[in-house]
Amino acid sequence: MSLESQPTTHLFSVDVEEHFQVSSFEQHVPQASWDTQPSRVAHNVDVLLDLLARHGAFGTFFTLGWVGAKYPEIVRRVAGAGHEVASHGWWHTRVTNTTPERFREDVRSSKRLLEDLCGHPVIGYRAPSFSIVPGREWALDILIEEGYRYDSSLFPIHRSGYGYPHAPPVPHVLRRPSGALYEIPPATTVVAGVRIPAAGGGYLRQFPFGLIRRAFRENGALAIPAMFYIHPWEVDPGQPRIKVPWLTRIRHYRGLSRSLPKMERLLAEFRFTSVAKRFARFADPEIANAWPFARA
Numbered sequence: 635m636s637l638e639s640q641p642t643t644h645l646f647s648v649d650v651e652e653h654f655q656v657s658s659f660e661q662h663v664p665q666a667s668w669d670t671q672p673s674r675v676a677h678n679v680d681v682l683l684d685l686l687a688r689h690g691a692f693g694t695f696f697t698l699g700w701v702g703a704k705y706p707e708i709v710r711r712v713a714g715a716g717h718e719v720a721s722h723g724w725w726h727t728r729v730t731n732t733t734p735e736r737f738r739e740d741v742r743s744s745k746r747l748l749e750d751l752c753g754h755p756v757i758g759y760r761a762p763s764f765s766i767v768p769g770r771e772w773a774l775d776i777l778i779e780e781g782y783r784y785d786s787s788l789f790p791i792h793r794s795g796y797g798y799p800h801a802p803p804v805p806h807v808l809r810r811p812s813g814a815l816y817e818i819p820p821a822t823t824v825v826a827g828v829r830i831p832a833a834g835g836g837y838l839r840q841f842p843f844g845l846i847r848r849a850f851r852e853n854g855a856l857a858i859p860a861m862f863y864i865h866p867w868e869v870d871p872g873q874p875r876i877k878v879p880w881l882t883r884i885r886h887y888r889g890l891s892r893s894l895p896k897m898e899r900l901l902a903e904f905r906f907t908s909v910a911k912r913f914a915r916f917a918d919p920e921i922a923n924a925w926p927f928a929r930a
């Protein structure tokens with residue numbers, strides 16, 4: 635299918651973190667050792683920047699404050715290439731493992747640092763491992779109070795570890811005691827009556843490409859932008875292997891060499907841009923009623 639027959643522009647996102655900072659490695663690579671681990675993130679972000687540039691696409695880079703503080707040039711390169719910088723928190727602490735007070739500090743400090751580096755307002759947030767789950771909605775109120783305008787943490791699926799099963803699977807407005815927040819969930823599709831993830835990440839590496847493409851085609855046919863995500867380490871087959879339990883090892887390391895070829899296909903077939911560019915005209919919560927997808 636050509637680009638011309640798919641006029642809907644979808645959303646491309648990157649969770650900017652090191653290969654050793656993933657939630658499933660928390661017990662094996664303590665924060666105290668992060669500074670001594672081999673760094674891969676700068677090179678891998680460059681691979682993604684090159685990929686996007688070749689396809690004339692833009693993306694939103696949900697970046698860890700830790701990464702921005704240690705490698706400020708990464709944030710500057712991302713912003714300099716016209717992409718959006720957003721927050722992935724500072725310490726990659728899951729919302730299920732923190733307190734409201736610590737969460738507020740995490741999203742406040744990362745926002746402030748990233749804004750200093752990128753030169754534009756940081757208005758978007760994605761929780762590590764999509765960890766705003768039922769019962770943790772206080773995080774959404776804190777995001778509103780701290781000046782965020784949208785969130786991309788509610789994964790509308792049933793899954794152990796994360797998921798917000800009853801959230802609408804399309805961009806929508808969340809009305810909270812603190813105000814309004816746009817929610818832009820990762821892409822999903824329905825197979826045999828079950829909603830399954832099809833947004834990228836491990837699903838891109840381990841699911842057939844046709845399933846991922848189907849989610850973007852279905853949404854595109856309804857003129858709904860679907861959200862793709864990837865991590866820099868997922869385009870790095872040469873990353874050092876860390877000793878972790880076998881299931882974690884399979885989930886993290888399998889299919890790494892398949893990511894880039896699949897992303898080439900996806901970017902050749904569909905248009906992608908950043909949240910900020912896609913929704914610039916809806917950026918004011920006061921006009922949230924104008925949000926075009928809330929009823930979808």
Ligand SMILES: [Zn+2]
Binds near residue numbers: 649651656722726763
């Ligand atoms: Zn992450």
